[in-house]
Amino acid sequence: MTPTKKQIPTTLKDLGSDTVLCNLSDIEDPGSRGFRVGRRERLFIVRRGDEVFGYINLCPHQGTTLDWNPDTFLTIEKDYILCATHGAFFEIHNGMCVAGPCIGRSLAPVEIKIEDGQIMLGS
Numbered sequence: 001m002t003p004t005k006k007q008i009p010t011t012l013k014d015l016g017s018d019t020v021l022c023n024l025s026d027i028e029d030p031g032s033r034g035f036r037v038g039r040r041e042r043l044f045i046v047r048r049g050d051e052v053f054g055y056i057n058l059c060p061h062q063g064t065t066l067d068w069n070p071d072t073f074l075t076i077e078k079d080y081i082l083c084a085t086h087g088a089f090f091e092i093h094n095g096m097c098v099a100g101p102c103i104g105r106s107l108a109p110v111e112i113k114i115e116d117g118q119i120m121l122g123s
């Protein structure tokens with residue numbers, strides 16, 4: 001069952017590894033969500049089952065943000081991360097570009113952890 005999308009603050013105070021992004025159950029499965037944490041670069045997370053992957057929201061091709069709508073980082077089929085600018089496809093589990101102009105390059109990972117059902121920054 002798809003969780004109802006609720007308002008989640010997307011701009012958060014930077015509490016280092018104590019920063020809670022949201023609850024695992026707040027993200028559709030599969031699904032994605034973007035955040036700003038303090039003065040850090042924009043980041044986004046992708047949920048797939050009980051796993052969550054985090055990346056800086058910058059495409060390695062031209063350095064633009066990837067989302068074409070807020071919190072929309074995945075293809076229609078939700079099987080790849082998609083860059084809205086020139087359509088590059090990235091693997092969800094490692095951020096590697098497998099199709100498009102930056103093939104073979106990767107998104108910059110963000111360390112993420114899950115504690116008691118909460119998605120948190122790893123550092």
Ligand code: FES
Nearest residue numbers: 059061083086088
């Ligand atoms: S800026 Fe992402 S594919 Fe070109």
